Amino acid sequence: MSKPAPSLHDKLTQLRERFIEQLSSRLVQIAEQWQQSCSCPEEQTRLAPELHRFFHSLKGTGRSLGFERLAMLADQAEEALTTVPTRGDIDAYITHLLQQLRDEQQHLRSHHGQQQALAAVNSFELTNQVEPLRNKRQRLIYLCDDEPEQVDQLIHHLRCFGHEVVHFLDTESFFNAVLNRRPDAVIMDVQFPHGQTAGTETLTSLKKLTGQPLPAIVLSAHSDFHSRLSAVRAGCSGYFTKPVKPLDLMLAVDELTAPIAEGPLKVLVVDDEPEAAAYHAVLLEEAGMLAHQVHHPTDALAALERFNPDLLLVDMYMPVCSGEELATIIRQQPEYLGLPIIYLSSETDSQKQVSAMAAGVEAFITKPVQPEDLISAVQLRAERLRLLRSLMSRDSMTGLYNHSTTTELISKALAQAHRExxxxxxxxxxxxxxxxxNDIHGHLAGDQVIITLARLLKSRLRLSDIIGRYGGEEFVVLLKSINAEKAAELIDSLRNDFSLVDFHAGDxxxxxxxxxxISSFPEQPSTESLRLNADQAxxxxxxxxxxxxxxELANDL
Ligand SMILES: Nc1nc2c(ncn2[C@@H]2O[C@H](COP(=O)(O)OP(=O)(O)OP(=O)(O)O)[C@@H](O)[C@H]2O)c(=O)[nH]1
Known part of the structure; x- marks a missing residue:
């Protein structure tokens, strides 16, 4: 049996223990350096910024992790360093901190102490947790209809689009099946031999029993007001009068079932303090986001390219390169101009905050952060970037990637395929x-064909595949981890299903x-040669x- 995933409480407990352990050795090291430097004023001047940074981050992270007394001492030590401290001042702070650290270690060993401190850190509720993401595009559809005429055609169209369809001839077996396994959508006939509105009545009973309506579309022979009202009262969102055009129904099912999430929001956390980075990453992950940590600002650019985050969370005070300098370097690269950057810092001086924001940073969050504030600040900005990116990278008619984005994504995927x-x-x-x-049925009908093929590709290919609209009625797909033969089989099954879809232009x-x-990589090693080869085929x-x-064979080019 696999072990259950650690809870937020477990993760924070581990983090606190690791923080105290590492702080102990760092503090001893700092104390030694300080003692050695006391005989040499130049050495002291050299050490001062490092000491300042040490106390500054201890203040922020200590508070975030619930070590209030440690944070307070670090705050006083930092304050003392901004004036001209005497050797005795700093000695005293270091001694106090070492003593406090020992107390914290003892306290941590007692279960009660851990609970108390965690209560302060952990007392938040994540109201905005995201739902578990679907990893499949397939939907489970229940079709309840006792009239055979159209049923086969409807089932065929739904299956063409990759849905799992279960057909029921009576409302009772449908009712029991829903209680057993809830479908993603229901298509329900209204009229059955035992009642004129038996279909909507069944949906109403299920709504009362389970406390929530089923996502449902009703099929009815009647279009009168009362029939429609009973469907609305049963919680149905679509109403079709028979005979139904299967493709229209298909599109309604598509809209009814929740849009597929594009995966969790991705946040890159850059902080030279591993515990601080881990703490913020834990909070973001608890809210359903994906957080990647970088502890050296020099690694940030490579991580940006590999991880492609929706937002960058960066500590302001880091050795080698400050958060402000890192933000400026990132903003100088056109591809990251729109990337939201948020500073995390214990800096409370508003003047310094304003000047740091000049690097084109979106927001400044002061440590210790309130988990809800961090999550909502990140979520809001990251989602906005997702939306902007989507508008810029997608074709508005089909929602598929546009030409330039498709080419860019394929090139990136090939670079990765080369490595792997x-x-x-x-x-x-x-x-x-x-x-x-277009000439015979009109442009609107032509558009419908393009949209349908796009939906077919989206519903039947994997989420990891890259699907783009290359030009008017031309599409390109990069099918990952598959050879040419298997790809040809898969596309051929789509070809067959597409050829059986009925389109309507008027009557x-x-x-x-x-x-x-079809062409294949690595036989064709670049985006251009893959494209040329597939084009030739x-x-x-x-x-x-x-x-x-x-x-197309590799040597045909
Ligand atoms: N309705 C509609 N038509 C489009 C769109 N984009 C391109 N077209 C049309 O698609 C048609 C493409 O025609 P051709 O390139 O001659 O190719 P074809 O008629 O498909 O012939 P083959 O490709 O040889 O089978 C042109 O008439 C374009 O106007 C669009 O977004 N909507």
Whole structure:
């Protein structure tokens, strides 16, 4: 059996113990350095900034971790250093701190002491915890309908889009199944042999029993006000009158089921003090975010590139390079111009805070932070960046990545594949005779075809695959960790399902097909050669009669 994940309480307890342990050896070291420097004024001048930084961070982190007395002493020592301290002053503070540290160690060993201190740190409730993220795009759909006419067609379309569909012929078996396993969405017929509104009544009973409505769409033979009202009262969000166009229903199901989260918000924490970095990372992770820690500012740029965070949380006082200098270096690079940066510091001098913000920093949070304040400040700014990035990087009609973002993401994925020696495949997909679709059925119908293919790709490919709209009716996909043969099989199954989707333009029903060309990495080692090779295969698929998938051999180029 796997061990349960450590609780916030356990993580903080460990952090406090580690903090005291490391502080003890650091303090002894500082005391020795100070003693040695006392005979030499130059040595003392050299040591002063380091001492200042030490007391400053001890003040902030000590308070964050609930060591109030230690933090107070560090605060006084820092204050003393800003004037001209006598040797005796500093000696006294160091002695006091060492004594306090010993007391804290004893206190920590007692369970009661740990509980008391943690109560102060840990007394917050995370109201904004994110729901566990789905890792699959597949939805569980319950379809309850006893009329056979349209059911097969509906099930076929729902399955084409990768959904798991369970069909019920009567409301009783549907009712029991919901209590057993709650679906992501329900499609419910209203009328059954035992009642004109048996479908909506069943949904109402389930709503009363479970305390929440099911995400449901109703299918009805009637369009009168009362039928619609009973559906609304049952908590249904969609209402279709029969006969239903399967594709319209499909799009409604897509909207009804919660949008797929793009993964947790990512925060890069840069702090030279490992315990401070770990403490803030623990709080952010507890709120469902992903936090990566860097303890040397010199590693920050590489971590930014690898981790691609939505926000940077940076300590202001660090050796080698201050938070302000790091923020300036980052802002000088165009790709990080929009990255939100938040300073974390014990600095309370508002003048210094304002001047540090001149580097283009979004906010200043003073240590010790209130967990809720940290989480909401980070969440708000990181989500805003996500939204901005999404607007800039996605095609507005389909929600897929636009041309430039697709190319950029594919290049990054290939660089990683080079390092990890993995294999990927690329598919170039182009809708067949699309000009005719527009000419015969109109541009709106053409748009519907493009949107449907985009949704099909999104619902059937993995979250890690890169899917982009390359041009008008042309799409590109990078399928990760798969060889050309498997990729061709997968795209071919999509091709087959797409060719069976019914589109409607007014009363006219029509179908569409696509052709695709496949190339593979590392046989094609760059984005450009992968694209050229896949394009060549696509050209061949078109020449050979369309509605097919062709894999280009490496030496065909
Ligand atoms: N409705 C709609 N049409 C578009 C969009 N973008 C491009 N198109 C049209 O897509 C058509 C593409 O036509 P062609 O490149 O000649 O190719 P095709 O007719 O698909 O023929 P093959 O690719 O050879 O099978 C053009 O008529 C474009 O106007 C769009 O966003 N919406």
């Amino acid at each position: 020696k993995s294999q990927h495949a690329m598919a170039m997909i182009d809708i067949d005779n699309f000009k005719q679709v 006219v029903r029509f179908r569409c097909t696509f052709s695709a060309g 696509l050209y061949r698929a078109k020449r050979q009669g369309r509605n097919q998938v062709v894999t």
